Amino acid sequence: METRPSSLPSADATLSVEEEDFLKTFLNAAITVQRNINADLSEHHGNLIEYTTLRQLAGAPVRRMRISELAAATHLSVSWTSRVVERLAKRGLVRRELVIDDRRGWNVIATDTGIDWLTSGKQSYASSVRRHTTSLLDPDTVRTVTAAARVLAGLGDPARALSRPS
Secondary structure, eight states: OOSSTTOOOOOOOSSSHHHHHHHHHHHHHHHHHHHHHHHHHHHOOOOOOOOOOOOOHHHHHGEEHHHHHEEEEEEEEOOHHHHHHHHHHHTTTTTEOOTTTSSSSSSEEEEEHHHHHHHHHHHHHHHHHHHHGGGOHHHHHHHHHHHHHHHTTTTTTTHTTTSSOO
């Protein structure tokens, strides 16, 4: 099934004006939203990468993930994730422990202090996300953009993603 709009050429060596505009606008929006939320969180509650990292750990079984799994879940490199984990560990929000069965990898575990920190930031995070994203769009647009983003991230079926739920 063809999922690309027919107005967008697929075999051309260059992007159309519409394609260039889409990519530029999409990337600019993603970066701007991240920067705005990061700025809001940094006023009182660390930064977006730290918050997102701790959210991933809080949602993991027994609040534990391997560094490589955490890196994949947060879309960061393993080395960048290690630096974030080191900063969080210095503040007592996570702890690291050697993986028992392979002794080469490290697990990261959210501490009770880390869960408290995460909980105390939930309202700031939610307010910031709403202020910079969902409050600016009507509910149908939020659903459409979410579906499109899932397709672009490889998380959804392009044929079903943009159809309205029954």
